[in-house]
Amino acid sequence: MSAPAHVRTSAELIGAEQPVLAHNYHPLPVVVARAEGAWVEDVEGRRYLDLLAGYSALNFGHRHPALIEAAHRQLDRLTLTSRAFHNDQLAEFAERLTALTGLDMVLPMNTGAEAVESGIKVARKWAYDVKGVPADRATIVVAAENFHGRTTTIVGFSTDETARTGFGPFAPGFRIVPYNDLAAIEAAIDETTAAVLIEPIQGEAGVIIPDDGYLAGVRELTRRTNTLFVADEIQSGLGRTGRTLAVEHEKVLPDVLLLGKALGGGIVPVSAVVATREVLGVLHPGEHGSTFGGNPLAAAVGTAVIELLETGDFQRRAAELGEVLRAGLSALVGRGVVGFRARGLWAGVDVDPAIGTGREISERLMRKGFLVKDTHGSTIRLAPPLTITQEELESALTALEKVLTD
Numbered sequence: 001m002s003a004p005a006h007v008r009t010s011a012e013l014i015g016a017e018q019p020v021l022a023h024n025y026h027p028l029p030v031v032v033a034r035a036e037g038a039w040v041e042d043v044e045g046r047r048y049l050d051l052l053a054g055y056s057a058l059n060f061g062h063r064h065p066a067l068i069e070a071a072h073r074q075l076d077r078l079t080l081t082s083r084a085f086h087n088d089q090l091a092e093f094a095e096r097l098t099a100l101t102g103l104d105m106v107l108p109m110n111t112g113a114e115a116v117e118s119g120i121k122v123a124r125k126w127a128y129d130v131k132g133v134p135a136d137r138a139t140i141v142v143a144a145e146n147f148h149g150r151t152t153t154i155v156g157f158s159t160d161e162t163a164r165t166g167f168g169p170f171a172p173g174f175r176i177v178p179y180n181d182l183a184a185i186e187a188a189i190d191e192t193t194a195a196v197l198i199e200p201i202q203g204e205a206g207v208i209i210p211d212d213g214y215l216a217g218v219r220e221l222t223r224r225t226n227t228l229f230v231a232d233e234i235q236s237g238l239g240r241t242g243r244t245l246a247v248e249h250e251k252v253l254p255d256v257l258l259l260g261k262a263l264g265g266g267i268v269p270v271s272a273v274v275a276t277r278e279v280l281g282v283l284h285p286g287e288h289g290s291t292f293g294g295n296p297l298a299a300a301v302g303t304a305v306i307e308l309l310e311t312g313d314f315q316r317r318a319a320e321l322g323e324v325l326r327a328g329l330s331a332l333v334g335r336g337v338v339g340f341r342a343r344g345l346w347a348g349v350d351v352d353p354a355i356g357t358g359r360e361i362s363e364r365l366m367r368k369g370f371l372v373k374d375t376h377g378s379t380i381r382l383a384p385p386l387t388i389t390q391e392e393l394e395s396a397l398t399a400l401e402k403v404l405t406d
Contacts, residue, residue, distance in 0.1 A: 010043050028366050028373070035062035038388045040371070051365075051372045051396055053385045055203070056235045056346075059262035060308055061387035067265035070304035071297065079297045083289055089299035096306045097274060100244060102253055105280040107273040108294035112234040112260035113149030115271035118288060119197070119258050120153065122273060123228050124173075125282045127194035131226055138194040140230075143179040147204030148197070148232055180210040182217040189221070195228035195256070196221075200246035203235040206379045207341045207348030212250070219252040228279065230256040234271070238262040239386055242319030242344035244309055249343070255279055265305045270298045314386045318344040324390055325382065328397035336404025345386055351378040355404055364403045370396050 008016065010031040030048065034041040038061055041047050053059060060067060074089065081087045094106040107122070109115050123140060127133040142148075144159045155163045156170025164170075175193075177184035185196055200215055202208040222229040231254040236246035238259065243249060245257070256279055260271030273280070292298070308314060322344040329340045329347060339350045351361050358374025365372055372380045384393065 007043070013043065028362060028371065030366055030371065037061045037063075038385045038392055046369070048366070048369050048371045049384075049388075049392055049396055051370055051382050051384045053383050054266055055261065055373075056238075056240050056383055057261040057264065058266040059239050059386050060265055060305070060314065061385035062266060064265060064308070064387070066308060067267055067301055067304050070300050071265075071267050074297050074300035077296075080292065080295045082291050083294060087294075087296040087299070089296040089303065090294045093294075093299040093303045093306070096303055096310075097259075097272060100306055100309060101257055101259075101274050103257060103274045104277040105275060107275075107280055107283070107288070108299070109260075109271045109273065109290050110269045110292050110298070111149075112258070112271050113151045113154060114290065114293070115234065115258045115260050115273055116148045116154055116197075116232060117151055118273045119195075119230050119232075119256055121288060122275065122279060122283065123195035123197075123230060123256065125287070126228060126279050127192075129282045130278065131194070133192050133194065137192045139173050139175055139190075139192045140194055141175045141177060141185055141188045141196045143198050143202070144176050145179055145202055145205040145208070146199060147202065148199075148234075179205075179208065180214055182214065182221065185218065186221055189225050189227055193225065193227050195230045197230040197232065199232045199236065200249075201236045201241065201343060201346070203346075203381070204375060206350070206375050207343070207346055207381060209341050209343055215247055215250040215252050219250075219254070222255070228256055229254040230258065232258045234258055234260040236346070238305070239309060239314040239318050240344055240346050240383065242322055243315055246343070263302050263305055264298065265301050267301050268298050270302045270305075272302075318386050321345055321386075321388065321390060321393055324393055325397070328394065328400075332397075332401055332404065335401070345382075345384055345388070347382040348375070349380050349382060349400075351380065351404065353378045361403060365399060368399045368403065370399050 013031045031043050032040045033043045039047055040050050097106050109118055124138040127138040142157045148154045153171045157174035158164055175188045177188050219229055231247050233245055256275040264270035326342045336352055336355050338352050341348045358378050358380045361380055362372050362374045374380050
Protein backbone atom coordinates (compact mmCIF):
# COMPACT_ATOMS: atom_id res chain seq x y z
CA MET A 1 0.00 0.00 0.00
CA SER A 2 1.41 3.38 -0.96
CA ALA A 3 2.03 5.99 1.70
CA PRO A 4 -0.54 8.78 1.94
CA ALA A 5 0.36 11.92 0.03
CA HIS A 6 1.98 14.62 2.10
CA VAL A 7 -0.38 17.51 2.82
CA ARG A 8 1.65 20.69 2.68
CA THR A 9 1.44 23.13 5.56
CA SER A 10 0.63 26.82 5.22
CA ALA A 11 4.31 27.70 5.53
CA GLU A 12 5.27 25.14 2.90
CA LEU A 13 2.61 26.35 0.48
CA ILE A 14 3.59 30.01 0.93
CA GLY A 15 7.21 29.07 0.37
CA ALA A 16 6.34 27.02 -2.72
CA GLU A 17 4.67 30.03 -4.35
CA GLN A 18 7.75 32.24 -4.25
CA PRO A 19 9.75 30.76 -7.16
CA VAL A 20 6.78 30.05 -9.44
CA LEU A 21 4.30 32.92 -8.98
CA ALA A 22 4.76 36.53 -10.07
CA HIS A 23 5.20 38.71 -7.00
CA ASN A 24 2.43 41.17 -7.84
CA TYR A 25 0.62 40.65 -4.53
CA HIS A 26 1.68 40.78 -0.89
CA PRO A 27 -1.04 38.68 0.77
CA LEU A 28 -1.43 38.09 4.45
CA PRO A 29 0.30 34.83 5.49
CA VAL A 30 -2.85 32.72 5.66
CA VAL A 31 -3.59 29.84 3.26
CA VAL A 32 -7.34 29.33 2.88
CA ALA A 33 -8.50 25.82 2.06
CA ARG A 34 -12.23 25.83 2.84
CA ALA A 35 -14.93 28.43 3.41
CA GLU A 36 -18.61 28.83 4.12
CA GLY A 37 -20.67 31.90 4.85
CA ALA A 38 -18.54 34.53 6.56
CA TRP A 39 -15.91 32.03 7.70
CA VAL A 40 -12.78 30.60 6.09
CA GLU A 41 -10.48 27.82 7.27
CA ASP A 42 -6.80 27.37 6.58
CA VAL A 43 -5.01 24.12 5.74
CA GLU A 44 -4.31 23.47 9.43
CA GLY A 45 -7.98 23.88 10.32
CA ARG A 46 -7.75 27.35 11.92
CA ARG A 47 -10.91 29.39 11.36
CA TYR A 48 -11.07 33.09 10.52
CA LEU A 49 -13.93 35.54 10.15
CA ASP A 50 -13.65 37.07 6.69
CA LEU A 51 -14.06 40.85 6.93
CA LEU A 52 -12.91 41.60 3.37
CA ALA A 53 -15.27 39.42 1.29
CA GLY A 54 -12.99 39.40 -1.73
CA TYR A 55 -13.14 43.20 -2.04
CA SER A 56 -16.96 42.83 -2.25
CA ALA A 57 -16.89 39.91 -4.70
CA LEU A 58 -18.29 37.78 -1.85
CA ASN A 59 -21.14 40.05 -0.78
CA PHE A 60 -23.32 36.96 -0.30
CA GLY A 61 -20.68 35.05 1.61
CA HIS A 62 -18.66 32.03 0.61
CA ARG A 63 -20.60 29.28 -1.18
CA HIS A 64 -24.07 30.76 -0.76
CA PRO A 65 -26.42 27.77 -1.18
CA ALA A 66 -28.61 29.39 -3.85
CA LEU A 67 -25.59 30.41 -5.91
CA ILE A 68 -23.86 27.04 -5.56
CA GLU A 69 -27.09 25.31 -6.59
CA ALA A 70 -27.40 27.53 -9.68
CA ALA A 71 -23.78 26.83 -10.63
CA HIS A 72 -24.12 23.06 -10.16
CA ARG A 73 -27.34 22.98 -12.15
CA GLN A 74 -25.74 24.85 -15.04
CA LEU A 75 -22.49 22.85 -14.88
CA ASP A 76 -24.54 19.74 -15.62
CA ARG A 77 -26.03 21.33 -18.75
CA LEU A 78 -23.79 23.83 -20.56
CA THR A 79 -20.88 26.10 -19.62
CA LEU A 80 -19.66 27.88 -22.74
CA THR A 81 -20.74 28.52 -26.31
CA SER A 82 -18.87 31.78 -27.03
CA ARG A 83 -21.00 34.57 -28.45
CA ALA A 84 -20.84 32.92 -31.87
CA PHE A 85 -24.12 31.29 -30.81
CA HIS A 86 -26.96 32.23 -28.50
CA ASN A 87 -27.42 30.45 -25.17
CA ASP A 88 -30.57 29.90 -23.17
CA GLN A 89 -29.39 31.75 -20.02
CA LEU A 90 -28.27 35.15 -21.30
CA ALA A 91 -31.63 36.74 -22.11
CA GLU A 92 -33.01 36.29 -18.58
CA PHE A 93 -29.79 37.59 -17.05
CA ALA A 94 -29.96 40.75 -19.14
CA GLU A 95 -33.70 41.22 -18.61
CA ARG A 96 -33.41 40.99 -14.85
CA LEU A 97 -30.25 43.10 -14.63
CA THR A 98 -31.85 45.94 -16.57
CA ALA A 99 -34.96 45.71 -14.39
CA LEU A 100 -32.81 45.77 -11.23
CA THR A 101 -30.81 48.83 -12.31
CA GLY A 102 -33.44 50.82 -14.21
CA LEU A 103 -31.38 50.93 -17.39
CA ASP A 104 -32.03 49.45 -20.84
CA MET A 105 -29.25 47.24 -22.18
CA VAL A 106 -26.40 45.02 -20.99
CA LEU A 107 -22.94 44.36 -22.39
CA PRO A 108 -21.73 41.24 -20.52
CA MET A 109 -18.04 40.88 -19.76
CA ASN A 110 -15.93 39.00 -17.18
CA THR A 111 -13.69 41.08 -14.93
CA GLY A 112 -14.18 44.54 -13.50
CA ALA A 113 -11.31 45.95 -15.51
CA GLU A 114 -12.94 44.61 -18.68
CA ALA A 115 -16.16 46.40 -17.75
CA VAL A 116 -14.26 49.67 -17.29
CA GLU A 117 -12.34 49.27 -20.56
CA SER A 118 -15.61 48.45 -22.32
CA GLY A 119 -17.30 51.47 -20.76
CA ILE A 120 -14.48 53.69 -22.04
CA LYS A 121 -14.83 52.29 -25.57
CA VAL A 122 -18.60 52.72 -25.57
CA ALA A 123 -18.37 56.29 -24.23
CA ARG A 124 -15.92 57.25 -26.98
CA LYS A 125 -18.06 55.61 -29.68
CA TRP A 126 -21.12 57.47 -28.38
CA ALA A 127 -19.15 60.73 -28.45
CA TYR A 128 -18.32 60.27 -32.13
CA ASP A 129 -21.60 58.81 -33.34
CA VAL A 130 -24.09 60.77 -31.23
CA LYS A 131 -22.46 63.87 -29.74
CA GLY A 132 -20.45 64.67 -32.84
CA VAL A 133 -16.97 64.90 -31.31
CA PRO A 134 -14.31 64.94 -34.07
CA ALA A 135 -12.62 61.58 -34.66
CA ASP A 136 -9.97 60.58 -32.12
CA ARG A 137 -10.54 63.72 -30.02
CA ALA A 138 -12.82 62.35 -27.29
CA THR A 139 -11.82 63.02 -23.67
CA ILE A 140 -12.99 61.49 -20.42
CA VAL A 141 -12.88 63.21 -17.02
CA VAL A 142 -11.73 61.02 -14.14
CA ALA A 143 -11.01 61.58 -10.45
CA ALA A 144 -7.66 61.58 -8.67
CA GLU A 145 -7.03 58.65 -6.31
CA ASN A 146 -9.32 56.50 -8.45
CA PHE A 147 -9.11 52.73 -8.75
CA HIS A 148 -10.74 51.26 -11.84
CA GLY A 149 -8.44 48.31 -12.52
CA ARG A 150 -4.94 47.34 -13.57
CA THR A 151 -4.92 47.37 -17.38
CA THR A 152 -2.58 49.80 -19.15
CA THR A 153 -5.33 52.20 -20.21
CA ILE A 154 -6.67 52.38 -16.67
CA VAL A 155 -3.36 52.76 -14.83
CA GLY A 156 -2.54 55.50 -17.31
CA PHE A 157 -5.09 57.75 -15.61
CA SER A 158 -4.31 56.55 -12.08
CA THR A 159 -2.56 58.87 -9.63
CA ASP A 160 -1.03 55.91 -7.78
CA GLU A 161 2.61 55.88 -8.83
CA THR A 162 3.00 52.23 -7.80
CA ALA A 163 0.32 51.33 -10.32
CA ARG A 164 1.79 53.57 -13.06
CA THR A 165 5.56 53.47 -12.82
CA GLY A 166 7.20 51.29 -15.45
CA PHE A 167 4.07 50.62 -17.51
CA GLY A 168 3.94 53.54 -19.97
CA PRO A 169 3.48 54.94 -22.52
CA PHE A 170 -0.14 55.58 -21.67
CA ALA A 171 -3.21 56.31 -23.76
CA PRO A 172 -4.15 60.01 -24.05
CA GLY A 173 -7.65 61.39 -23.66
CA PHE A 174 -8.12 61.54 -19.88
CA ARG A 175 -8.40 64.60 -17.67
CA ILE A 176 -7.77 64.03 -13.97
CA VAL A 177 -9.54 66.28 -11.46
CA PRO A 178 -9.79 66.16 -7.65
CA TYR A 179 -12.47 63.83 -6.29
CA ASN A 180 -15.50 65.44 -4.66
CA ASP A 181 -14.97 68.71 -6.57
CA LEU A 182 -17.83 69.65 -8.89
CA ALA A 183 -16.19 72.91 -9.98
CA ALA A 184 -13.14 70.98 -11.15
CA ILE A 185 -15.29 68.62 -13.22
CA GLU A 186 -17.14 71.53 -14.77
CA ALA A 187 -13.86 73.25 -15.68
CA ALA A 188 -12.55 70.06 -17.31
CA ILE A 189 -15.59 69.50 -19.55
CA ASP A 190 -15.52 70.94 -23.05
CA GLU A 191 -16.95 70.08 -26.47
CA THR A 192 -14.68 67.00 -26.71
CA THR A 193 -15.80 65.43 -23.44
CA ALA A 194 -17.47 62.06 -23.84
CA ALA A 195 -17.95 61.14 -20.18
CA VAL A 196 -17.26 61.70 -16.53
CA LEU A 197 -16.10 58.39 -15.02
CA ILE A 198 -16.14 58.19 -11.23
CA GLU A 199 -16.61 55.79 -8.34
CA PRO A 200 -19.59 56.85 -6.21
CA ILE A 201 -17.38 55.83 -3.27
CA GLN A 202 -13.64 55.42 -3.76
CA GLY A 203 -12.83 52.00 -2.33
CA GLU A 204 -9.10 51.50 -2.82
CA ALA A 205 -8.42 55.07 -1.69
CA GLY A 206 -9.81 54.16 1.74
CA VAL A 207 -13.63 54.15 1.34
CA ILE A 208 -13.78 57.85 0.53
CA ILE A 209 -17.38 59.08 0.59
CA PRO A 210 -18.12 62.33 -1.26
CA ASP A 211 -20.14 65.19 0.16
CA ASP A 212 -23.92 64.99 0.00
CA GLY A 213 -25.01 66.41 -3.33
CA TYR A 214 -21.84 65.49 -5.22
CA LEU A 215 -23.36 62.65 -7.22
CA ALA A 216 -26.50 64.64 -7.91
CA GLY A 217 -24.27 67.50 -9.02
CA VAL A 218 -22.36 65.23 -11.40
CA ARG A 219 -25.67 64.02 -12.82
CA GLU A 220 -26.96 67.56 -13.36
CA LEU A 221 -23.66 68.77 -14.83
CA THR A 222 -23.30 65.89 -17.27
CA ARG A 223 -26.90 66.21 -18.39
CA ARG A 224 -26.50 69.95 -18.97
CA THR A 225 -23.30 69.50 -21.02
CA ASN A 226 -24.52 66.47 -23.02
CA THR A 227 -21.86 64.30 -21.40
CA LEU A 228 -22.24 60.73 -20.15
CA PHE A 229 -22.19 59.99 -16.42
CA VAL A 230 -20.36 56.66 -16.02
CA ALA A 231 -20.54 55.23 -12.48
CA ASP A 232 -18.08 52.51 -11.53
CA GLU A 233 -20.04 50.47 -8.96
CA ILE A 234 -17.85 47.38 -9.22
CA GLN A 235 -17.08 47.55 -5.48
CA SER A 236 -19.84 49.83 -4.19
CA GLY A 237 -22.77 48.20 -5.96
CA LEU A 238 -25.04 45.21 -5.39
CA GLY A 239 -25.99 45.76 -1.76
CA ARG A 240 -22.69 46.79 -0.17
CA THR A 241 -23.79 50.28 0.94
CA GLY A 242 -27.31 49.40 2.07
CA ARG A 243 -28.84 50.09 -1.34
CA THR A 244 -28.68 48.09 -4.54
CA LEU A 245 -26.44 50.82 -5.95
CA ALA A 246 -24.48 53.51 -4.14
CA VAL A 247 -25.85 56.19 -6.49
CA GLU A 248 -29.30 55.48 -5.05
CA HIS A 249 -28.29 57.32 -1.87
CA GLU A 250 -28.68 60.49 -3.93
CA LYS A 251 -31.52 59.18 -6.11
CA VAL A 252 -29.57 59.52 -9.34
CA LEU A 253 -29.30 57.21 -12.33
CA PRO A 254 -26.15 57.34 -14.45
CA ASP A 255 -26.12 56.84 -18.20
CA VAL A 256 -23.65 53.98 -17.85
CA LEU A 257 -23.23 51.65 -14.88
CA LEU A 258 -20.19 49.39 -14.47
CA LEU A 259 -20.76 46.25 -12.40
CA GLY A 260 -18.61 43.26 -11.45
CA LYS A 261 -17.27 41.44 -8.38
CA ALA A 262 -20.45 40.47 -6.48
CA LEU A 263 -22.28 39.92 -9.78
CA GLY A 264 -20.47 36.58 -10.02
CA GLY A 265 -21.34 35.56 -6.48
CA GLY A 266 -17.73 34.69 -5.69
CA ILE A 267 -18.03 31.71 -8.05
CA VAL A 268 -17.20 32.93 -11.55
CA PRO A 269 -16.01 36.28 -12.88
CA VAL A 270 -19.01 38.23 -14.17
CA SER A 271 -19.07 41.91 -15.07
CA ALA A 272 -21.31 44.12 -17.13
CA VAL A 273 -21.74 47.50 -18.71
CA VAL A 274 -25.38 48.45 -18.17
CA ALA A 275 -26.55 51.56 -19.98
CA THR A 276 -29.28 53.39 -21.80
CA ARG A 277 -30.27 52.19 -25.24
CA GLU A 278 -28.86 55.39 -26.76
CA VAL A 279 -25.40 54.55 -25.40
CA LEU A 280 -25.09 50.79 -25.91
CA GLY A 281 -26.98 51.08 -29.20
CA VAL A 282 -23.82 52.53 -30.78
CA LEU A 283 -22.17 49.09 -30.82
CA HIS A 284 -22.46 46.95 -33.94
CA PRO A 285 -21.34 43.37 -34.65
CA GLY A 286 -17.57 43.01 -34.68
CA GLU A 287 -16.82 46.23 -32.78
CA HIS A 288 -16.44 44.65 -29.34
CA GLY A 289 -16.66 41.23 -27.77
CA SER A 290 -15.47 38.56 -25.36
CA THR A 291 -15.31 34.80 -25.79
CA PHE A 292 -16.35 34.19 -22.19
CA GLY A 293 -18.50 37.29 -21.67
CA GLY A 294 -22.13 36.26 -21.21
CA ASN A 295 -21.32 32.55 -21.07
CA PRO A 296 -24.21 30.39 -19.79
CA LEU A 297 -22.52 29.48 -16.50
CA ALA A 298 -21.84 33.13 -15.73
CA ALA A 299 -25.34 34.15 -16.78
CA ALA A 300 -26.94 31.47 -14.60
CA VAL A 301 -24.93 32.50 -11.54
CA GLY A 302 -25.51 36.20 -12.28
CA THR A 303 -29.25 35.62 -12.51
CA ALA A 304 -29.19 33.84 -9.15
CA VAL A 305 -27.32 36.84 -7.67
CA ILE A 306 -29.98 39.18 -9.03
CA GLU A 307 -32.69 36.99 -7.51
CA LEU A 308 -31.08 37.45 -4.08
CA LEU A 309 -30.97 41.22 -4.55
CA GLU A 310 -34.55 41.40 -5.79
CA THR A 311 -35.73 40.43 -2.31
CA GLY A 312 -34.15 43.54 -0.78
CA ASP A 313 -33.02 41.46 2.20
CA PHE A 314 -29.30 41.97 1.66
CA GLN A 315 -29.63 45.69 1.18
CA ARG A 316 -31.57 45.92 4.45
CA ARG A 317 -29.02 43.82 6.28
CA ALA A 318 -26.19 46.03 5.04
CA ALA A 319 -28.03 49.14 6.18
CA GLU A 320 -28.95 47.74 9.61
CA LEU A 321 -25.59 46.13 10.35
CA GLY A 322 -23.93 49.22 8.98
CA GLU A 323 -25.32 51.10 11.96
CA VAL A 324 -23.71 48.53 14.28
CA LEU A 325 -20.43 48.94 12.43
CA ARG A 326 -20.59 52.73 12.61
CA ALA A 327 -21.41 52.69 16.33
CA GLY A 328 -18.55 50.32 17.08
CA LEU A 329 -16.03 52.39 15.14
CA SER A 330 -17.29 55.63 16.68
CA ALA A 331 -16.52 54.20 20.12
CA LEU A 332 -12.90 53.61 19.03
CA VAL A 333 -12.22 57.14 17.82
CA GLY A 334 -9.55 58.54 20.11
CA ARG A 335 -8.73 55.03 21.28
CA GLY A 336 -6.47 53.96 18.45
CA VAL A 337 -8.73 55.11 15.62
CA VAL A 338 -8.14 58.65 14.38
CA GLY A 339 -11.06 58.62 11.95
CA PHE A 340 -13.21 56.45 9.74
CA ARG A 341 -15.64 56.59 6.84
CA ALA A 342 -18.51 54.12 6.57
CA ARG A 343 -21.56 53.50 4.44
CA GLY A 344 -23.52 50.31 4.84
CA LEU A 345 -21.23 47.37 5.59
CA TRP A 346 -18.16 49.13 4.22
CA ALA A 347 -15.63 51.18 6.14
CA GLY A 348 -12.19 52.67 5.84
CA VAL A 349 -10.59 52.93 9.28
CA ASP A 350 -7.62 55.24 9.89
CA VAL A 351 -5.48 53.84 12.69
CA ASP A 352 -3.11 55.96 14.77
CA PRO A 353 0.25 55.47 12.99
CA ALA A 354 1.93 55.26 16.40
CA ILE A 355 0.09 51.98 16.96
CA GLY A 356 1.03 50.43 13.64
CA THR A 357 0.73 50.44 9.89
CA GLY A 358 -2.36 49.08 8.22
CA ARG A 359 -0.40 45.94 7.37
CA GLU A 360 0.69 45.45 10.98
CA ILE A 361 -2.87 45.90 12.28
CA SER A 362 -4.12 43.41 9.66
CA GLU A 363 -1.55 40.84 10.78
CA ARG A 364 -2.45 41.29 14.45
CA LEU A 365 -6.13 40.78 13.65
CA MET A 366 -5.27 37.71 11.57
CA ARG A 367 -3.54 36.17 14.57
CA LYS A 368 -6.79 36.66 16.52
CA GLY A 369 -8.84 34.99 13.77
CA PHE A 370 -10.10 38.01 11.80
CA LEU A 371 -9.16 38.86 8.21
CA VAL A 372 -9.02 42.46 6.98
CA LYS A 373 -6.80 44.20 4.44
CA ASP A 374 -4.80 47.35 4.62
CA THR A 375 -4.72 50.12 2.07
CA HIS A 376 -2.66 53.31 2.11
CA GLY A 377 -0.57 53.97 5.23
CA SER A 378 -2.37 53.08 8.44
CA THR A 379 -5.81 52.57 6.91
CA ILE A 380 -7.62 49.24 6.96
CA ARG A 381 -10.75 48.31 5.06
CA LEU A 382 -13.72 46.45 6.48
CA ALA A 383 -16.17 44.90 4.01
CA PRO A 384 -17.61 41.72 5.52
CA PRO A 385 -20.07 39.51 3.66
CA LEU A 386 -23.61 40.84 3.92
CA THR A 387 -24.52 37.49 5.50
CA ILE A 388 -22.47 38.23 8.63
CA THR A 389 -24.46 38.15 11.87
CA GLN A 390 -24.58 40.99 14.37
CA GLU A 391 -22.79 38.81 16.91
CA GLU A 392 -19.99 38.04 14.45
CA LEU A 393 -19.64 41.71 13.55
CA GLU A 394 -19.52 42.73 17.20
CA SER A 395 -16.86 40.10 17.88
CA ALA A 396 -14.75 41.66 15.10
CA LEU A 397 -15.16 45.12 16.60
CA THR A 398 -14.12 43.76 20.00
CA ALA A 399 -11.04 42.18 18.44
CA LEU A 400 -10.15 45.45 16.73
CA GLU A 401 -10.49 47.26 20.06
CA LYS A 402 -8.13 44.80 21.73
CA VAL A 403 -5.56 45.07 18.93
CA LEU A 404 -5.60 48.85 19.19
CA THR A 405 -5.71 49.25 22.95
CA ASP A 406 -3.89 46.28 24.51
